[in-house]
Amino acid sequence: MILTELKCECGAEYRCAESETLKGEPGTLNCSSCGQIVVHWASPHKRVYRCVIAPDRGYPVVVPPPSP
Template identity: 40%
Template sequence: MKMSDVTCSSCFAAYEVAESVSLPGSPGRVQCTICGELLASWQEPKLRAYRLILPSEHKYSSVHVPPSPVS
């Protein structure tokens, strides 16, 4: 089993991808469950499973570093 991560280019939802190296599959495509955009498509006979790890609305926003205190 080969594991990897992918992020939706539209809504930035994070997914974990499991790809079988021994079981045959079929060509396919998968869409983001949050926004519906195409995450991936493949023509080779691979068995792949996508799992939503973190929807974009649950990700932390960027936090700016506060300035150093003045002594």
């Protein structure tokens, strides 16, 4: 099993688990947040993608407290 991480331009992060033994299909991963293609692969191995960080949770904007 090969684990890799990918990041979409919109900030969403995906973890990929690719099997070296199970057969699968070449394909593409579309970002579940912005819909664009994050990655496409041609290897006939089983791949599973999981979104680990949604773009709105990746880097929360911290509002500084008002000065006294």
